[in-house]
Amino acid sequence: MRLSRYFMPILKENPKEAEIVSHRLMLRAGMIRQQSQGIYSWLPLGKRVLDKVNAIIRDEQNRAGAIELSMPTLQSAELWHESGRYDAYGKEMLRIKDRQDRPMLYGPTNEEMVTDIFRSSVKSYKDLPLNLYHIQLKFRDEIRPRFGTMRSREFMMKDAYSFDLTREAAEHSYNKMFAAYLRTFDRLGLRAIPMRADTGPIGGKLSHEFIILADTGESEVFCHKDFVDFDIPGEHTDFDSVEGLQAIFDKWTSLYAATSEMHDEAAFNAVPEGDRLSARGIEVGHIFYFGTKYSEPMGAKVQGPDGKEHFVHMGSYGIGPTRLVPAIIEASHDDNGIIWPASVAPFDVVVINMKAGDQACDDTCELIYAALSKAGKDVLYDDTDDRAGTKFATADLIGVPVQIIAGPRAVANGEVEVKDRKTGARETMTIEAAINRFVA
Numbered sequence: 296m297r298l299s300r301y302f303m304p305i306l307k308e309n310p311k312e313a314e315i316v317s318h319r320l321m322l323r324a325g326m327i328r329q330q331s332q333g334i335y336s337w338l339p340l341g342k343r344v345l346d347k348v349n350a351i352i353r354d355e356q357n358r359a360g361a362i363e364l365s366m367p368t369l370q371s372a373e374l375w376h377e378s379g380r381y382d383a384y385g386k387e388m389l390r391i392k393d394r395q396d397r398p399m400l401y402g403p404t405n406e407e408m409v410t411d412i413f414r415s416s417v418k419s420y421k422d423l424p425l426n427l428y429h430i431q432l433k434f435r436d437e438i439r440p441r442f443g444t445m446r447s448r449e450f451m452m453k454d455a456y457s458f459d460l461t462r463e464a465a466e467h468s469y470n471k472m473f474a475a476y477l478r479t480f481d482r483l484g485l486r487a488i489p490m491r492a493d494t495g496p497i498g499g500k501l502s503h504e505f506i507i508l509a510d511t512g513e514s515e516v517f518c519h520k521d522f523v524d525f526d527i528p529g530e531h532t533d534f535d536s537v538e539g540l541q542a543i544f545d546k547w548t549s550l551y552a553a554t555s556e557m558h559d560e561a562a563f564n565a566v567p568e569g570d571r572l573s574a575r576g577i578e579v580g581h582i583f584y585f586g587t588k589y590s591e592p593m594g595a596k597v598q599g600p601d602g603k604e605h606f607v608h609m610g611s612y613g614i615g616p617t618r619l620v621p622a623i624i625e626a627s628h629d630d631n632g633i634i635w636p637a638s639v640a641p642f643d644v645v646v647i648n649m650k651a652g653d654q655a656c657d658d659t660c661e662l663i664y665a666a667l668s669k670a671g672k673d674v675l676y677d678d679t680d681d682r683a684g685t686k687f688a689t690a691d692l693i694g695v696p697v698q699i700i701a702g703p704r705a706v707a708n709g710e711v712e713v714k715d716r717k718t719g720a721r722e723t724m725t726i727e728a729a730i731n732r733f734v735a
């Protein structure tokens with residue numbers, strides 16, 4: 296991508312409305328634009344990051360055996376009357392009428408709709424287990440939308456829904472998502488800690504919020520500090536192994552971890568003082584087993600091996616991609632801007648032409664740009680005629696992991712400078728070596 300032809304509306308000044316660093320940096324880097332309160336456009340740079348986050352989420356959902364579909368944002372109120380939630384949901388639900396005066400709503404979540412899809416075609420236990428997910432916009436008319444896309448009214452969610460014949464089978468489905476979430480957040484460069492969450496009338500232990508520690512987080516959390524260094528399940532984790540996944544779950548729930556809603560002061564005080572971590576956190580995911588809460592009122596049942604009909608046991612599993620992007624920034628930035636983990640960076644590398652119009656600089660940059668693009672890298676080429684200082688500031692602000700800097704003096708020697716955004720380390724090398732670093 297040539298910056299001269301791109302759309303990346305950088306802000307020079309710090310936007311006054313932004314209270315936290317991620318919101319400030321997302322606005323300054325031209326990633327998002329607020330359209331009305333708590334409703335955002337994702338501008339091209341932001342969209343690139345969001346797409347990369349979603350690709351990782353999707354990859355790990357698929358690895359764990361979940362199957363992607365796509366459900367609409369607008370739903371008919373009818374289904375919600377069946378579950379009893381139409382009246383229970385309250386003011387967060389945006390209720391609308393169509394031209395025939397039929398009550399509709401903008402989906403805040405999809406349990407009802409996915410249960411309807413399930414009951415319309417699954418009739419036998421032989422079709423289980425089943426886990427269906429989508430990555431779709433949701434709307435919740437939050438009383439206090441704030442911090443940019445961290446808490447917005449329209450936001451994106453990856454929501455998965457599992458269906459099983461028995462509670463035991465549903466626990467395995469739960470553990471699959473538990474392990475998939477650990478892997479997902481790790482690949483996003485984040486350390487998320489699963490914390491016990493309220494299970495309400497369902498009871499039991501199967502509800503966890505995945506929390507990232509951050510000073511700007513809205514939740515108050517308490518946990519054992521060893522979680523920070525726990526091993527993440529590997530790429531070859533066998534998601535069909537009941538024992539294997541149970542072992543992962545047991546390990547990751549063996550130490551104290553709770554948000555303030557579930558906090559048990561006495562249990563926390565039993566943790567040796569030096570191991571206690573009390574901090575603030577951002578909820579980036581939430582998984583929940585809720586048994587037959589929806590399958591019973593909505594009549595979602597299958598024939599079991601005993602020939603009888605059974606209401607299916609369900610769970611739901613949410614991740615907030617549009618909250619994750621700012622959460623990643625909260626965890627990874629410095630005074631100059633964002634520092635993207637390579638896995639979600641909008642571009643792999645930025646080529647900075649320090650003197651656009653200078654033949655040698657132009658030729659060198661074009662050569663590098665072409666070679667890296669051909670190698671499948673996402674390259675941003677700053678070919679604008681801005682001052683070098685402005686270009687450096689922009690490159691640092693948007694946080695691309697590697698900068699290749701071509702200035703007249705180095706280029707005259709057949710060299711360029713390669714800068715690591717995170718460490719700031721600069722290295723002078725031949726043009727060929729700079730290319731090979733990515734291509735090899």
Ligand code: ATP
Pocket residue numbers: 435437444445446447448450451452578579580581613614615616617618
């Ligand atoms: P919160 O407690 O932060 O309001 P929630 O518990 O209501 O969130 P869930 O219903 O568990 O949210 O939704 C699953 C995930 O969707 C959350 O873990 C979060 O990552 C994301 N999410 C929920 N609400 C919002 C929002 N208003 N803006 C952005 N992301 C959100």
Ligand code: MG
Pocket residue numbers: 504578580581
């Ligand atoms: Mg939640």
